[in-house]
Amino acid sequence: MSGAVGEARREVRFPISEAFRFSVESIRKRFTRALITAISIVLGVAFYVGLRTMSDIMIFIYGGSEAARSYQFWMAIISLIVCAVGILNSMLMAVTERTREIGTMKCLGAMDSHILMIFLIESSLIGIIGGVMGAVIGWVTGLLIYVGEHAAILFNPALLGSYALRIGEGVLIAMVLTVGATIYPAYYAASMDPADALRFEL
């Protein structure tokens, strides 16, 4: 005796514009938490982009060896791993403290995918903002270190391309780290039975 037989498909909706508005409200309301997450992204990405920019400039000037380049590359990677752990921790907390809210949303008709959408929008926003800020800060810092001795060549057309590449890399990495760190806890919370989610306590 399924109710859907012979009737229009019974579905709930959650337009992306509403999800976006909801996400922005959430970030504004929990601004401190978003700020802390964003700062850890800014630091990690700034360090990465800074190091890569410096090594680009060094190689441009001195022709530098592959070895020096790879040493700096691994430094940057390690800094990103540290940053990723920080973001994961912060997003994990941010999602788990909202488990009951997720349960409530599901009582009102939200589906798992709607919940995921909200968290993905939130984390992408934080990731983009943190990533852009971090990349610009890292790049400017990299330039400042060489501006004394090599001011003349810093804006050589051959370098501009690699700057853009580094900044792009930085923003992309920030996005991947933040969204990646959010997907698992958000998916876990969204797929709980509402009864368990409502009972959940930190």
Add this chain to the structure above:
Amino acid sequence: MRYEYTVETEDLAKYYQMGEVVVKALDGINLRIRRGEYLSIMGPSGSGKTTLFNMIGGLDRPTRGRVYIDEVDISKLDAYELAWLRCRKIGYIFQTFNLIPVLTALENVTLPMIFAGVPREERLRRAIELLTKVGLGDRLHHKPAELSGGQQQRVAIARALANDPVIVLADEPTGNLDLHTGLEIITMLRNLNKEKGVTIFTATHDLKMIDVSDRIVWIRDGKIDRIEKRVDVVVSMEEM
């Protein structure tokens, strides 16, 4: 289509595995809730009230047995239909209010209507109407943290009614409220039931609820202990 029974349960059971022990939170509940009825589940804490609330509300899966809402077996619903059922057929009221903290009273009431696909103007009109009806017409843009417990519960009642549900489920709706505010909430539920014919199911151990319920189902250790009609209760109180 209107059905005689809004809710029916058939040998409903829920067991939890707690380490070595199996806890029988519900053990064979057969219950029928008539359309327009005000039914209260009473029992000590741990008797299975909230578990029954969760099962009837489609918030948890039973170990055994079935729940029918408007003659639809809810265990046969897929994720879309279940979300639709929670959105359109059932209104939930909780002990802890469970409003969304980042949204205003108005936005909390419109949220279920967003899921139901109600157009924006209609949503706002209806939410304002509902909030005015529960006496919060001047608190539309307050966030839950800026409202008292009683006011938050009234927002929750307005939210529960947003999509004209066939049944309102309330789990200890007065549990976090003082005597006076609790009585206000109970009166409000009773008026809804009387005036608009909303079917109401409350799980509670608040004895104030006895006066307004059509039937009281006492449960103990996950089983129905006895069922009293209000007339019986009133009579037995007069006998004393």
